[in-house]
Amino acid sequence: MKNATVFFVLIIASYFFLNFNQTNNYQEGDIIFQTTSGPTGKAIQIATHSKFNHCGVLFLENNKWIVYEAVQPVRKTSLENFNARGKGTVRRLGNKTLTKEDIDKLKTLFKTYQHKDYDEAFNWSDERIYCSELVYKLYNNALQIELCKTRKLSDFDLSNPLVKEKLNEKYGNKIPMNEPIVSPEDIYKSALLVDIK
Numbered sequence: 001m002k003n004a005t006v007f008f009v010l011i012i013a014s015y016f017f018l019n020f021n022q023t024n025n026y027q028e029g030d031i032i033f034q035t036t037s038g039p040t041g042k043a044i045q046i047a048t049h050s051k052f053n054h055c056g057v058l059f060l061e062n063n064k065w066i067v068y069e070a071v072q073p074v075r076k077t078s079l080e081n082f083n084a085r086g087k088g089t090v091r092r093l094g095n096k097t098l099t100k101e102d103i104d105k106l107k108t109l110f111k112t113y114q115h116k117d118y119d120e121a122f123n124w125s126d127e128r129i130y131c132s133e134l135v136y137k138l139y140n141n142a143l144q145i146e147l148c149k150t151r152k153l154s155d156f157d158l159s160n161p162l163v164k165e166k167l168n169e170k171y172g173n174k175i176p177m178n179e180p181i182v183s184p185e186d187i188y189k190s191a192l193l194v195d196i197k
């Protein structure tokens with residue numbers, strides 16, 4: 001009987017522990033960073049000297065956590081499906097709590113990007129969108145919060161053979177070295193963001 005009681009307590013404790021880990025005290029507007037597999041993701045990690053190669057923004061819809069992200073196409077993805085693709089972490093603004101009005105602005109602006117194609121060439125135009133560009137522009141354009149400074153493609157480490165291969169696939173011999181760009185690592189290291197405890 002004692003063993004059965006201990007087992008029951010462990011089951012209940014595990015349920016609450018797992019449930020806590022799933023939500024992890026998230027707030028709408030939190031930024032989630034991820035490490036995914038694949039050669040393009042690996043090239044991004046190498047060029048940016050980062051363990052992360054993808055990011056998105058968390059929102060609560062119908063009592064479920066959703067990630068607004070730029071993949072193919074730009075879309076909403078359940079947190080469960082997002083996490084199934086790779087490990088990650090979550091950060092949020094440390095000096096400001098987003099209001100309902102702020103969240104509404106982010107969601108409204110997202111609609112202008114939703115369903116657009118993923119930008120494999122990492123251009124700065126709004127015609128196509130890549131992941132960190134989406135996060136940056138949502139915060140910058142909707143809330144006038146600049147999470148980080150944009151950089152030039154030439155600022156990144158482009159010397160690795162895999163990185164060179166991917167650049168050649170996307171640009172041939174016309175690599176836009178001066179193109180404005182922001183990486184998941186740039187946003188992750190933003191002085192405005194803090195880890196979630």
